[in-house]
Amino acid sequence: MIVVTGAAGFIGSRLIHALNAEGYTYLVAVDIFDNPEKEKNLQGAKLLQRVDRRNFLAWLDQNEQEVEFIFHLGARTDTTEFDYQLLWELNTDYSKALWQKCTAYQIPLVYASSAATYGAGELGYKDEEALIPQLKPLNPYGESKNEFDKWVLQQQEAPFFWAGLKFFNVYGWGENHKGRMASVIWHAYRQIQETGRMRLFRSHHPDFKDGEQMRDFVYVEDVARVCLWLMHHRQHSGIYNLGSGKARTFRDLVTAVFSSLQLPAQIEFIDTPADIRDTYQYFTEADMGKLKGIGYPHPFTELEEGVRQYVARLESSRSAS
Structure with missing residues (x-):
């Protein structure tokens, strides 16, 4: 099974359709399925099962032997949200709990970080992990994402493969x-x-x-393609920028x-x-040298196209x- 959290959301749903296009149908969609507009994103998707986000960690304990890969894309993504407790609960603490389970069960994990972690860009937009503790996000959303990135880099134990993706300005259907x-x-x-x-x-x-x-505007279909490539090439764990590079x-x-x-x-x-x-x-502007340096071969879609x-x-x- 391949699990996608945030499955009814923007990037998660496009990833599910991309997985379907590659022949993957043994998919578990994790979300809170209470938004009719988001439900439209999954129309036509071939899924094995839907799991409520609030029950997912317990579900994973019971089904971990069947799970091959997890894409953790679910989050509170509102950059104007100032409820720190809510952001830490959904974006930081939930992600920590999932990381620990993926580590215990040795399930590879790709998770969503954000370019909001870079703040005003005082240190540039290069995805050097040594810079991450020095970043100063401009809003609580960015802080919640950066806190998880920092925590990940401090962990002595990890899944055998993991990647955090700093999404820049993603656009597209869904x-x-x-x-x-x-x-x-x-x-x-x-x-x-x-x-x-x-x-x-x-x-x-x-x-x-x-x-x-x-802004670095990146097409959602390119984002899905990067996620699939990482699933197929589980060799270089780390935190990566994901923008167009322009x-x-x-x-x-x-x-x-x-x-x-x-x-x-x-x-x-x-x-x-x-x-x-x-x-x-x-x-x-995402410095895309690190992702390309591990072998990612595909060009990114020009803005006009x-x-x-x-x-x-x-x-x-x-x-x-």
Whole structure:
């Protein structure tokens, strides 16, 4: 059995469909299956079993001999969440408990970290494990992820293979349920359909013009491909960046959405909301040398092509509804 936590979520569901495409159907989906919008992500998926997240650790004790691999992608991913207790419970303590079971049962584990651990990028975006204790995330979500990364690196015992993946700005099909936390592409598509234009955050940083804040946008299908490759090549444990390796501006991204819709770009600027303005990242770019250095061979999808594919699927879904 292959287990995917966060299975009904954005990345988890795309990974399940990618596993199905490779012929894997003996899959255990772990989540809290109470969101109809997330349930749509698993339509057509071939699964062996669904397990409630709250019962999963006990389930693992009973079924560990049949589990071949675990992808731990479930987490509280809201970067505006300030309930430290909730974030530590879901993102840090739950992950520690799962790590300890994977260690005891020697089950290989790939888990989701985040580029939010890098904070403002004072130390750059290189996935050197020696730098991780020095990182200063800008929000509690990033802190909860970095705390687990630090804890992992302190462990004397580990699964025979494990990898933590620092996801950068992932976009693609399956994020409808994320609301405010969905990618700018998803918001752009909806706004353009409703108003014919797109609003972006104004820059509040003297080094960046409006719309020229930069992010490393990575296509969710590329993320799934990396996860599958790690499952097939269980040799180099560690913490890895997972982005495209190329920072692009929000203006580039939104222009690509307009282009995919064959519309002229109409962009307006609004102030960044006060609750996130002081912790807003103006530049992120994954150094992908470490993953490529262990042999990862595949190129990453160019932003314009990923946006084109994503918008085409959004258009297809819209016309079918």
